[in-house]
Amino acid sequence: MANQVIIYRGNLGSDPDLRSSENGKRSVCRFSVAENVYRRDPNHEKTFVLRHVNWFHVTAFGELAIQVAEKLKKGDRVRLEGELRTFQIMLEGRVKRIGVEIVLSKYQLLSKGNKSHEKNLESEIAVDSNSLESAKTELFAEAI
Numbered sequence: 001m002a003n004q005v006i007i008y009r010g011n012l013g014s015d016p017d018l019r020s021s022e023n024g025k026r027s028v029c030r031f032s033v034a035e036n037v038y039r040r041d042p043n044h045e046k047t048f049v050l051r052h053v054n055w056f057h058v059t060a061f062g063e064l065a066i067q068v069a070e071k072l073k074k075g076d077r078v079r080l081e082g083e084l085r086t087f088q089i090m091l092e093g094r095v096k097r098i099g100v101e102i103v104l105s106k107y108q109l110l111s112k113g114n115k116s117h118e119k120n121l122e123s124e125i126a127v128d129s130n131s132l133e134s135a136k137t138e139l140f141a142e143a144i
Helices: 062-071 129-143
Strands: 004-012 017-020 027-040 048-061 077-091 095-111
Touching (some): 027 062, 048 062, 048 077, 062 095
Antiparallel strands (some): 004 027, 017 027, 077 095
16 A cells, blocks of 8 residues: 555544445445544653544445444544545535545454443454455545
8 A cells, every 4th residue: 555544543433324335336434533642741751641633534445344334333442554545525616625534444443432441352354455446446436
């Protein structure tokens, strides 16, 4: 992957939204993930303070989309891997907006909900490279 991105610990900000593509041949699932970014507190050497929150739009395709929709819910802590992609949309009044999303290739559910003390779960799911290449082609075609 040329633009590979990994989010080591993020929380789903919305329930996954599973839909079918316009031709009905491919499942598409979209959701958002928040990643907290911390910095060391200058007054307390061993304390970290929340600096800001990064929000990411995430899209999964095919069998991976179905699995994500079934297994993940808002608040779940996850580790994500995928490819960074840009997209364009036209709003009313012909205003063009450009955004960035992660096309998901793999995820791991770290804990359910906001319970950070729960036992880590081993549910990593990967999508094969052929399916990912098809998803990239379809995503690019839809963005144009």
